[in-house]
Amino acid sequence: MKSTVNINNRNMNNKSEKLRLTKYCEWKDCNNKGIHRAPKNRENLREFRWFCLEHIREYNNKWNYFSGLSQIEIEKELKADFTWHLPTWPMNGNIKYNINDELDLLKKNSNKKIKKTKVKNNKLDNAFKKLNLTLDSSLQDIKRQYKVLVKKYHPDANNNNNKSNNKLIEINEAYKTIIDNY
Numbered sequence: 001m002k003s004t005v006n007i008n009n010r011n012m013n014n015k016s017e018k019l020r021l022t023k024y025c026e027w028k029d030c031n032n033k034g035i036h037r038a039p040k041n042r043e044n045l046r047e048f049r050w051f052c053l054e055h056i057r058e059y060n061n062k063w064n065y066f067s068g069l070s071q072i073e074i075e076k077e078l079k080a081d082f083t084w085h086l087p088t089w090p091m092n093g094n095i096k097y098n099i100n101d102e103l104d105l106l107k108k109n110s111n112k113k114i115k116k117t118k119v120k121n122n123k124l125d126n127a128f129k130k131l132n133l134t135l136d137s138s139l140q141d142i143k144r145q146y147k148v149l150v151k152k153y154h155p156d157a158n159n160n161n162n163k164s165n166n167k168l169i170e171i172n173e174a175y176k177t178i179i180d181n182y
């Protein structure tokens with residue numbers, strides 16, 4: 001995971017480099033460092049807001065409470081003109097940011113799920129195409145069309161031709177895919 005505020009040891013070992021970009025808590029009237037992050041909203045899980053510990057808790061509570069339906073309500077609690085700030089104090093030693101990766105993990109899992117569904121849908125789409133069927137075909141249509149194609153590409157009808165054999169295998173696979181998902 002890459003994070004813009006994740007200051008690694010390599011940088012920190014360079015003593016001349018004392019000023020680093022930091023973020024302050026995005027909560028209105030709060031001047032603590034914003035070292036905990038939360039997604040901006042449910043539609044935008046890749047962009048984050050940064051808060052101090054107290055306000056990440058409050059933000060998460062509100063987030064749960066509003067269930068993403070009333071983003072405006074949450075925005076009211078935040079600074080309107082939030083930007084990056086340079087720290088006014090010198091930074092030294094190893095500063096370890098305690099970033100909660102739980103949401104990152106959730107995001108990854110849901111992406112995986114979507115990807116899986118997409119692959120499955122593509123396979124199903126192709127199966128329908130292979131049988132010259134439309135996606136809204138009835139089970140009866142599917143079975144009828146399958147029989148027609150099997151007859152057409154059956155080895156007996158094609159002098160055991162390799163091409164038609166392969167075609168028949170494809171048709172069987174496509175048919176199985178459709179039936180499995182019907």
Ligand SMILES: [Zn+2]
Pocket residue numbers: 025026027030031032051052053054055
């Ligand atoms: Zn705060």
